[in-house]
Amino acid sequence: MRRQLIAGNWKMNLNRASAVALALQIVEKADGCPRADLAVCPPAVYLEAVGKVVAGSRVGLGAQNMFYQLSGAFTGEISGEMLRDLGCQYVILGHSERRNILGESSEFVNRKVHAALNLGLTPMVCVGELLAEREAGDTAQVIRRQFDGTFSGLNAEEMLRVIIAYEPVWAIGTGKVATPEQAQEVHLQLRQLIAERYQESVAQQVKILYGGSVTAENAGGLLSQPDIDGALVGGASLKAEQFLGIAAQARDTQN
Ligand code: PGA
Numbered sequence: 435m436r437r438q439l440i441a442g443n444w445k446m447n448l449n450r451a452s453a454v455a456l457a458l459q460i461v462e463k464a465d466g467c468p469r470a471d472l473a474v475c476p477p478a479v480y481l482e483a484v485g486k487v488v489a490g491s492r493v494g495l496g497a498q499n500m501f502y503q504l505s506g507a508f509t510g511e512i513s514g515e516m517l518r519d520l521g522c523q524y525v526i527l528g529h530s531e532r533r534n535i536l537g538e539s540s541e542f543v544n545r546k547v548h549a550a551l552n553l554g555l556t557p558m559v560c561v562g563e564l565l566a567e568r569e570a571g572d573t574a575q576v577i578r579r580q581f582d583g584t585f586s587g588l589n590a591e592e593m594l595r596v597i598i599a600y601e602p603v604w605a606i607g608t609g610k611v612a613t614p615e616q617a618q619e620v621h622l623q624l625r626q627l628i629a630e631r632y633q634e635s636v637a638q639q640v641k642i643l644y645g646g647s648v649t650a651e652n653a654g655g656l657l658s659q660p661d662i663d664g665a666l667v668g669g670a671s672l673k674a675e676q677f678l679g680i681a682a683q684a685r686d687t688q689n
Contacts, residue, residue: 442671540583605646
């Protein structure tokens with residue numbers, strides 16, 4: 435049995451006041467979603483302010499990125515240790531916007547995954563195919579390649595502490611959500627990859643979230659699939675009502 439996690443990826447949105455207000459609304463109503471674990475991932479500059487709001491509540495705090503070095507001459511970067519210092523439990527790594535706009539490779543993301551795990555942070559690691567790759571019938575191959583590159587060198591104990599987010603790039607911010615069947619197919623493939631590379635008992639415990647145009651309207655079908663253990667929500671996480679509406683539909687995954 436896996437407990438579902440609904441995480442909000444606020445991306446580069448909001449300002450200090452609206453980030454704090456959104457976090458407050460979510461904290462106040464979090465008890466209405468007892469079956470979901472909840473997390474919010476504000477922009478780095480608002481982590482401290484939002485962290486104060488969610489401290490001691492059921493809502494976890496996550497960052498959207500980090501660098502793999504602990505400290506040093508890395509202008510503009512933020513270390514995992516700094517994130518921990520601000521009370522983060524989670525960090526999103528390898529989001530497709532970073533892979534495709536900022537040019538991050540799986541090898542680069544892999545270093546961050548190791549660094550996050552070494553610091554006791556829970557990485558939410560994104561994988562997903564482009565539209566052209568899906569249309570060419572290459573989805574399974576792309577997912578396998580990203581999986582092997584991104585999780586290279588992790589032992590079973592480390593793999594158990596990873597959260598995977600399957601985010602088909604064509605579904606992110608487009609309003610074009612994957613059907614529950616399309617998502618389930620890739621989630622099952624990911625679980626099988628974990629079983630092959632580690633063992634079945636590891637595969638059964640790793641949380642695999644779906645992300646890409648999730649809303650309160652389409653969440654039910656996705657969250658009832660046997661291998662979907664929650665959602666990484668972008669646009670809809672910027673409205674408390676939508677985000678909580680998604681979380682209200684969470685339930686333990688059993689397969
Ligand atoms: P979206 O973004 O829900 O706005 O499609 C999801 C994500 O990129 O994590």
